[in-house]
Amino acid sequence: MAESPLRVVEPVGSARGYAIKDFLARNQVPFETHAIGPAGSVVLELPGGDVLFEPSLIELATALGLTDAAGGGDYDLVVVGGGPAGLAAAVYSACEGLRVVIIEDDAPGGQAGSTSRIENYLGFPTGLSGGDLAQRALAQARRFGVQWLSARRATGLRRDGDHWAVDSDDGTTARGTAVLVATGMRWRPLDVPGAEELRDIGVYYGASTPVAVQTAGSDAYVLGAGNSAGQAALYLAEHGVRVTLLVRGPSLEGSPMSRYLVRRIEESDLVGVRAHAEVAAVTGTGKMSGIVVRDNGTGEISSVPATSLYVLIGMTPCTEWLAGRSTLDTRGYLVTGTDLLRVEGAWSADRDPLLTETSLPGVFAAGDVRSGTVKRIGSAIGQGAVASQAVLEYLRDKAVQRIPEQGGVSSFDLLDADRDGLIGPADLAAFGRGLVAAFDEPADTERARRVADACDEFWAVLARFGTTGVDRAAFTGALDELSALDAFAPLADAVLGLSDTDADGALTLREFQRLLGALGTPADTAAATFDQLDHDRTGHLDTARLASGSTLLGRA
Incomplete structure (x- = not known):
């Protein structure tokens, strides 16, 4: 047997009922409605038999699974x-x-x-x-x-x-x-007498859901001359509602509304435009009964019977x-x-x-x-x-900034493989081979090739500071520019991929110690750094978040 749909039981003309139905419609939750006398409360009968009395939106969202539970760390x-x-x-x-x-x-x-x-x-x-x-x-x-x-x-x-x-x-x-x-x-709320008192029981903001059509009656007024107003008028008209568009200007020509919407409104038999129109007041007790309109060209005031006004006049x-x-x-x-x-x-x-x-x-x-x-x-x-x-x-x-200065080998000494005081392409290739060997990675694997390619890519940037080799002073002076160019990041990313031996996108303490050890950092210092970075105490560090070259290699 099929499960019963969600049912909204509401008093006739209930502002709270409208707000709940509008929320459900915009979350694309199907529901049925049942009207009761004006003195009752809004009740939601959920699929499965549970009942909510006058629920807040968060209570409703939680009951229907429209929101996740709050919490879960930083x-x-x-x-x-x-x-x-x-x-x-x-x-x-x-x-x-x-x-x-x-x-x-x-x-x-x-x-x-x-x-x-x-x-x-x-x-x-x-x-x-x-x-x-x-x-x-x-x-x-x-x-x-x-x-x-x-x-x-x-x-x-x-x-x-x-x-x-x-x-x-x-x-x-x-x-x-x-x-x-x-x-x-x-x-922007309509600031005229009666507008706030009749909100959601005649005065509405937006008109894009079936709930708007249900509340429009046979004749509706839309206030505004932008795209949203034009779309609202056409949407209501598509469902058989006769719409009067109230605009302040002499016509829709020259308004902010897109031309294709203006053309469709002009072609619609159900949408009319009232120019030079400003709403001076909204009338009704318990429900809307009329609109007071001022002609801003002549100053003439007139009243029109109306049960729905959709306000889209700016943001x-x-x-x-x-x-x-x-x-x-x-x-x-x-x-x-x-x-x-x-x-x-x-x-x-x-x-x-x-x-x-x-x-x-x-x-x-x-x-x-x-x-x-x-x-x-x-x-x-x-x-x-x-x-x-x-x-x-x-x-x-x-x-x-979170990682303290590490004791151990500087980036220059790490990359100067032959210790001749210059970093060249051969040094970077040797650095890459040494890292691959430190992780017992075969040289022909994808991860090993990524390290080699990243070393070549880093040299292509570093060569700007010395075509045959870069000495310590030039390397130290170039660190800020290298960081700004994100030059370390591809190499750091490849090294992190190599150290993530189980390819799960995160480093354990053991993997992190092995990585920093290959980069010249003692194991106890690596453990302290791991503890500082693992602020959620998950026991893992996300490699994507660690792929900052200057974090791993940017030390003078």
């Missing part, structure tokens, strides 16, 4: 916001072996997830819904091990020892070496939870990267800010919440990818 990266930018950064970071968690206050996709149809995203010629795109991205992130904490809102950011701590409204805290703020924007950045800790522009967006250097006192670290880094070192931003960005889904995804690389660079630098 993270390399805490992403705040599960829209396109946050999901993209999480996927790219997790691919590099980072431990990543996403904190999202609602459903995956952010504003993009609430878009009824995306038709200009590359690679989808027939379009797709924002919800579909978001769910695909979330499934991809989870496949790479990203932890997903939804239905919880970030309330604060603070320093906690060597980590950043993100506090949430459910009382949990996620600690990360780095944080990515990808909180995007929210709809404000979600940065208030940072409580003024990070530098914002005049509109409240996060200033990042080299733009910080143009703001007096915004950047205090002894290095230049990385791409997408905010005024708080180790805290990055991507997507619509960043100052000066293009507010498009494709742009947000690209920014997430860029931010991921900046985070990796920051973590590599942090790893170098």
Whole structure:
């Protein structure tokens, strides 16, 4: 016998019921509804027989498996916001072996997830819904091990020892070496009499799910002249709702709406445009009954009967939870990267800010919440990818800072195999052969070849400082530039791959001691370093996180 579907039992005209149904729809959870008298409570009858009375969204998400359990130690990266930018950064970071968690206050996709149809995203010629795109991205992130904490809102950011701590409204805290703020924007609330009192019982923000169609009635009003407003109007019209689009300008020509949407609205028999229209008030008691409209050209006031108004009139950045800790522009967006250097006192670290880094070192931003960005889904995804690389660079630098100066052989002495005071291509080849032999690795294996190729690649960079050989003074003077060029990283990566004898992507203490021993570090010092790096006390070190060349080989 088939399992009964989720059932929402709600009072007629319940704002709480609408919020729950909207949350379920945007998470693509199928459900049935049953209306009761206006005095009752919202009850959810779950598949399997459990019942939730007036549940919070986090209680609902937990019961339905829409969120992971909080906890699980510290993270390399805490992403705040599960829209396109946050999901993209999480996927790219997790691919590099980072431990990543996403904190999202609602459903995956952010504003993009609430878009009824995306038709200009590359690679989808027939379009797709924002919800579909978001769910695909979330499934991809989870496949790479990203932890997903939804239905919880970030309330604060603070320093906690060597980590950043993100506090949430459910009382949990996620600690990360780095944080990515990808909180995007929210709809600007309609600030007129009656709008707040009738929210979710006539006044709605966004119109992209079947729940919106169910609440629209036969006639609906959409306020706004951007793409989201146009998509909302067409979505409602596709389901048989007659829509009036209220716009402040003289027409949709010259508005921010894309031309293909303007053309479709003009061709639709169910969508009309009322120009020079501003909402002056919303009326109704217990449910919406009308809209007061002002003509901004003539000043004329008129009232129209209406039971639903969908407000899409602009966005404000979600940065208030940072409580003024990070530098914002005049509109409240996060200033990042080299733009910080143009703001007096915004950047205090002894290095230049990385791409997408905010005024708080180790805290990055991507997507619509960043100052000066293009507010498009494709742009947000690209920014997430860029931010991921900046985070990796920051973590590599942090790893170098965490490892104390080792007693033992300097990098120059390690690489100067014949001890003639010069490092040349033959020295690097001998260094590679010695490492391979130290791990009892046959010379014809893939791991051995990777070491040899990496030695050749390193010499191709080092030869800039001496075509026949590089002496100690030149090598020491070139260390900073070599690190900036990431010249050590391929060699370090190959050496780590060689030392990971069981190929599980992590080094045990024994493997780590063997590696540092081959690099001239005593076993007891290697053990102490291992203990410092293994801050989660797992007994393993992720090779992707250790692949920082200057950590292993960048000693003068």
